[in-house]
Each structure stands twice: as structure tokens, then as C-alpha cells.
Amino acid sequence: MLFGASVVAVVAIVGLVVGLQAANRSSGSSGSTSGSTSGSTSSAAYLPVGSTAPSGEFTTLGGKTETIAALRGKPVLLWFMTTWCSSCEAGTQAMAQNIAALAADGVRVVEVENYQDLGQSGPALPAFARTLAGRSFTNPDWTFGEASATLTHTYNPQAYLDIYYLIDANGKITYVNSSPGSTMPQLLSAAKGLA
Amino acid sequence: MSAARSQALVAPRVRAPKALAQVLGTPWRMAGFLMASTVVAFFYTLLLPFDYTQRFELANWDYLSAYLLIWAIVLGLAMGLVLSVQVYAMRKVVAARAASGAAGGVAFVASLLPSFLCCTPIIPSVLAFVGVSGVGLYTTTGTLQHFFAVHQTEFLAASLVLLALMGWWGLRKLARATCLSEEGCATEVTSMGEATAGPMGCCSTPERNDQGAGSNGRPPEHWTPEGVMR
Incomplete structure (x- = not known):
């Protein structure tokens, strides 16, 4: 039996x-490229595909303040994450392996920490980035930074630990998903033809 | 009939280790235990890295560290034991079904909480659904998900303890039951006043023994509460 x-x-x-x-x-x-919900996020949880990406500030590891609006002219992958999140670790490692492929499609990656790591203690962003990105840490097509409170609230209203936007050169959101560690094939596919 | 005489008519008590030996006592039972453990451990190898991928797929093995693999094996063995005890008990005594079912399920769910509630959109979506918004949403989401992220070991350990307790409890109940062996136990008294044992004596219950009761409906004289699994 x-x-x-x-x-x-x-x-x-x-x-x-x-x-x-x-x-x-x-x-x-x-249809995360057509505005409907993706597999792991609800429709009210992120900015809709097809809308104009709002501006907002983030601070790079070098201490420079940049804006989303200033990124226009080139496709951007804007990724919000937290340093104590497992899928963010996995995603950063996957990004390191695929940064060249994204760069070949003209996509610049901007990986920003959610404002104050969503109020919890985690590894410092420089150590997190340097450890997980490895040699790609210094890749000019990959920027790490810390998002302002406004930028975090605007793009990540439900405080997901791990969510990213693909924005075209004109500032339009073309794709939304989470966890690039497991959605990299879809991300690479969505990035094709953006340049 | 004296209490001492009654005691002598029931099968001797079996301790938990011996009950375990009987639960796994045949090659088929051992194979069943190993297969159940393997299946559950396989399941855990996919579920424990869930928070890395937010997906349930074979690619989760890319994130299966030695730490998670050890937990998957240990939890698989514990769950396999609980299942084996439960199935054995169900075969032997229907009343033992409660030995491990619900609590085993609780242990299973508890072991998966860190993987499913950290780094996934579940908590923020639920909070938003129930109307939490603004600063409260951010604070609560971060607090809850961080809690599950940093307390994975505690959750897994608690699950293992619960599974171990359920396995031990089930074995103890089996050990306390009479007629654990295939030979069964004493069920009737011969005209010479000697107990006889037979296959039909397995897992005696008051109702079963009532077959020998008199017209007054009382249990037969040789029945003893010691013969009932409790």
C-alpha cells in the first residue's frame, strides 16, 4: 500500500x-509588452506599458544625481530591487551574464535600489553590486544607484522587491516584468529592435 | 478477572524504535519510505529556491546551494518517515489516521513560507488588496518580506522539529497499540482460560471485542483498555 x-x-x-x-x-x-498583467505583477502594481516613463531622481554609486528624463535618446532597462532580496541577487548575476547582449541591442541598464531598501537593513549597494556583477561592475552600460522616495513610489507603488521596466529611446514603457534571473529570455526578446 | 490477568492477555507493549523497525520492516516498506522521501526531497529542491526565481521550474536548481540541498534531503526524509508511519498506521488502525496528517501538513507549509513570501509579489499584492496604501504599504511590505527573508533557517528548523515530533508521536501511538505484529494479539479465552492469538485479532477495538459480548452489551470479560490504540 x-x-x-x-x-x-x-x-x-x-x-x-x-x-x-x-x-x-x-x-x-x-502581454507584459501589450499592457496586460505579467505573470507575477498585477495591473495596479506598475505603470502601464505604452505610457510615458515619468521622470525622477536617483543617485549613482559615484554620488551623481541623475534623472530618468535625462536617459532619453537610448533604450533603458530601469530595474528596482532591494539588496536583501534573493531574486535580486540572482537577477544581478544573470544581468552580468547578459549585459553584453543587452548592450548589443543598445540598451543601457540602470539598476536602482528601492528607496532605503524598503526600510530594512541589507548589504550596502556598492558591495552588493561589486560582488554580484563581478567584472561587469565597471561596464559603462550598467549603472547602479539608489532611487529617491518619489521615484520608487512612482514606478513601484506596491513596494515589490524586484520589478523592471524597459523604456525605449523616446521614453515610452515597452515592457514590464520582475525577476530578470528567471525572465531573461523574455527580456532579451523584448529588447530586440528597441535601438 | 484481575487486572494482572487482563494485562497478561494482551500483546506486550512495543517501544517506538521497535515500532519504527516494524514500519520499515520489509523491503517493500523500506522502498516505499525511500521513494516517498525522494519524491518529497525532489519537490523541496524545486520549492526552496523559489524566492530566487519566483517560478516553479527545473531552472530553480541553478540556485540550489548545498545548504538548501541538505535541507531538502533532511525534510524529505522526515516527511517520508511521517508518511510511512501514517500509511502504516492507517493500515493497522484506522483511528491512528490523526497521528500525523494535519500537523505534517502544517510543517510542510511552514517550511515553504520563506520561499514563497520573500521576494515575491504575494505580500504586497495582498496588502494592496486589503486596502493598505501609502507609507503603510511600504513599511509593512518591507517588514514582512524581510522577516521571511532573514528567518528562513528558523522556519525550516521549526518544520523539521514538527515533522520529527509527528513521526515520533505516530510511532508512539503505534507502539502503544496492541497487535502491532503480524501475528495479531489475544482475542479470546479458551475454555482452559488461556489466551489465543490469531490474524483476526489485529487492532482490536471495543466494538470488535463486543462480538463476544453478552446480551447485556458490555465488553467481554477479557477486554482491556490497554488493547486500544490511544
């Missing part, structure tokens, strides 16, 4: 894995 129950459990779990895989695929391919 125990053996039979185990076989049933195996079948059930395999079915669950297959089902969730299918669900992941369908959510990953759903």
Missing part, C-alpha cells in the same frame, strides 16, 4: 510540475 501511495504521489507531483511549468510559460509570454 505504501508503495502504491508513493507511486500516486510521484504521478501527482509530476503532474503538478508539468502544470506549473505550463502556467509559467503562459504567464511569461502574456
Whole structure:
């Protein structure tokens, strides 16, 4: 009986894995490029695709204050994350492996820490970036910074730990998703043709 | 009949280690335990790195550290044991079904909380859904998700302790039950006053023993509460 129950459990779990895989695929391919919800964010949780990216300030690791508006003229991946978030660690490592591919499509990556790490203690951004980005840390197409409170509230109203926007050269939002560590293929696909 | 005589008519008590030996006592049962443990451990290897990917897919293994792998194996073995005890108990005594079911489920859910509630949009979405907004949303989201992010070890340890307790409790209940062995236990008294044992004596209950009760409906004279799983 125990053996039979185990076989049933195996079948059930395999079915669950297959089902969730299918669900992941369908959510990953759903219209985060057309304005509908993505697999892991709700429609009220982020700025809509097709809208103009609002401006806002962030401070780079070098201490320079930059604005989103000043980034126009070149496609930008604007990524909000926290340094104590596991998916943000994984995403930064994945970004390091794919920064060249994004740069080949003319995309500049701006990875900004949510304002004050959402009020919690985590690794300092310079150490986080240097450790996880590795040699890509000094890549000129990858900028790390800390978002202002206004910028964080504007782009990340529900305080997700990990959410990113793809913005074209004209300042239009073209794609929204989360966790680039697991959505990199979709991100690279969305970045094609932006330049 | 004296209490001492009644005690002599029931099968001797079995301690938890011996009950464990009987739960895993045959190659098929051991194979079932190992298979159940493997399946659960496999499941954990996909679930524990969930917070790295926010997805449930084989790619989660890219983030399966040695630390998470050890937890997956240990939790898989613990859950496999609980399942084995539960299935064995269900086969032996229906009343033992409560030995590990609900609490085992609680342990399973608790072990997954850090992975599912850190770094995913679940908490902020729920908070926004219930109407929390503005500074409160930011503060609460950060606090809750940070809590699950930094207390993963404690959650996993608590789950393991709960599973271990459930396994021990189930074994203890089995050990306290009579008729644990395949030979069954004493169920009737011969005309010479000697107890006999037989396969049908397994897992005696008052109702079962009532088969030998008199017309007054009282339990037969040889029945003893010691013979009932509790």
C-alpha cells in the first residue's frame, strides 16, 4: 500500500510540475509588452506599458544625481530591487551574464535600489553590486544607484522587491516584468529592435 | 478477572524504535519510505529556491546551494518517515489516521513560507488588496518580506522539529497499540482460560471485542483498555 501511495504521489507531483511549468510559460509570454498583467505583477502594481516613463531622481554609486528624463535618446532597462532580496541577487548575476547582449541591442541598464531598501537593513549597494556583477561592475552600460522616495513610489507603488521596466529611446514603457534571473529570455526578446 | 490477568492477555507493549523497525520492516516498506522521501526531497529542491526565481521550474536548481540541498534531503526524509508511519498506521488502525496528517501538513507549509513570501509579489499584492496604501504599504511590505527573508533557517528548523515530533508521536501511538505484529494479539479465552492469538485479532477495538459480548452489551470479560490504540 505504501508503495502504491508513493507511486500516486510521484504521478501527482509530476503532474503538478508539468502544470506549473505550463502556467509559467503562459504567464511569461502574456502581454507584459501589450499592457496586460505579467505573470507575477498585477495591473495596479506598475505603470502601464505604452505610457510615458515619468521622470525622477536617483543617485549613482559615484554620488551623481541623475534623472530618468535625462536617459532619453537610448533604450533603458530601469530595474528596482532591494539588496536583501534573493531574486535580486540572482537577477544581478544573470544581468552580468547578459549585459553584453543587452548592450548589443543598445540598451543601457540602470539598476536602482528601492528607496532605503524598503526600510530594512541589507548589504550596502556598492558591495552588493561589486560582488554580484563581478567584472561587469565597471561596464559603462550598467549603472547602479539608489532611487529617491518619489521615484520608487512612482514606478513601484506596491513596494515589490524586484520589478523592471524597459523604456525605449523616446521614453515610452515597452515592457514590464520582475525577476530578470528567471525572465531573461523574455527580456532579451523584448529588447530586440528597441535601438 | 484481575487486572494482572487482563494485562497478561494482551500483546506486550512495543517501544517506538521497535515500532519504527516494524514500519520499515520489509523491503517493500523500506522502498516505499525511500521513494516517498525522494519524491518529497525532489519537490523541496524545486520549492526552496523559489524566492530566487519566483517560478516553479527545473531552472530553480541553478540556485540550489548545498545548504538548501541538505535541507531538502533532511525534510524529505522526515516527511517520508511521517508518511510511512501514517500509511502504516492507517493500515493497522484506522483511528491512528490523526497521528500525523494535519500537523505534517502544517510543517510542510511552514517550511515553504520563506520561499514563497520573500521576494515575491504575494505580500504586497495582498496588502494592496486589503486596502493598505501609502507609507503603510511600504513599511509593512518591507517588514514582512524581510522577516521571511532573514528567518528562513528558523522556519525550516521549526518544520523539521514538527515533522520529527509527528513521526515520533505516530510511532508512539503505534507502539502503544496492541497487535502491532503480524501475528495479531489475544482475542479470546479458551475454555482452559488461556489466551489465543490469531490474524483476526489485529487492532482490536471495543466494538470488535463486543462480538463476544453478552446480551447485556458490555465488553467481554477479557477486554482491556490497554488493547486500544490511544
